[in-house]
């Protein structure tokens with residue numbers, strides 16, 4: 001992606017909390033608030049762009065990269081201040097759209113489309129091909145797994161095609177804060193993720209910071225453990241819309257609820 005302004009944004013180990021106080025990345029407070037933080041920032045920097053941004057968010061979260069890219073591009077062209085916030089998503093869209101559909105992709109897409117067109121009663125009699133989305137890295141279809149479920153390090157949340165961790169698009173996790181959480185927590189195995197993050201952002205210190213600090217203090221070594229293992233199911237539903245995040249956040253919560261329903265449906269297979 002590179003830096004859109006020629007200068008890499010600085011992403012250190014501290015983030016700014018919703019109340020303006022500093023927090024430490026990769027810890028529970030980071031996990032619990034990163035969704036709210038990105039929507040609060042978007043509302044602050046471009047309050048007049050809610051509709052077009054949210055249209056992009058909703059398209060992105062269902063894997064409709066074509067529509068998401070169109071909405072994000074429109075938002076950025078109207079309000080260039082959105083560029084830094086939306087740059088990671090624009091890149092994911094463009095990357096996924098580069099993929100040439102494989103034979104498996106076409107077979108799945110056609111089978112799923114045919115199944116969805118069936119009358120509800122007939123769906124009970126025909127096998128559902130399952131709910132898949134195009135991976136945000138390789139662009140091929142992979143089973144939907146909620147980005148806060150499973151541990152990519154243990155192969156529990158990886159693309160069935162390219163193997164990369166947390167392949168399903170998620171607007172919050174794919175924004176700067178989500179990426180920074182993964183970076184400082186070392187949540188994925190692939191070197192490409194870390195190289196890409198360091199190419200895009202001025203990181204100081206680098207991703208070994210929390211590994212070193214835990215080793216020095218004798219605290220429990222927590223390396224390569226992802227958000228889900230810490231946060232757990234109960235805290236997943238504990239996202240707090242705070243400090244006037246407004247309609248953007250309400251719509252984001254609706255998107256979250258829809259993601260949860262998909263997850264439940266996927267696990268019934």
Ligand SMILES: [Zn+2]
Pocket residue numbers: 135136137138139140142159160161162163164167
């Ligand atoms: Zn993939």
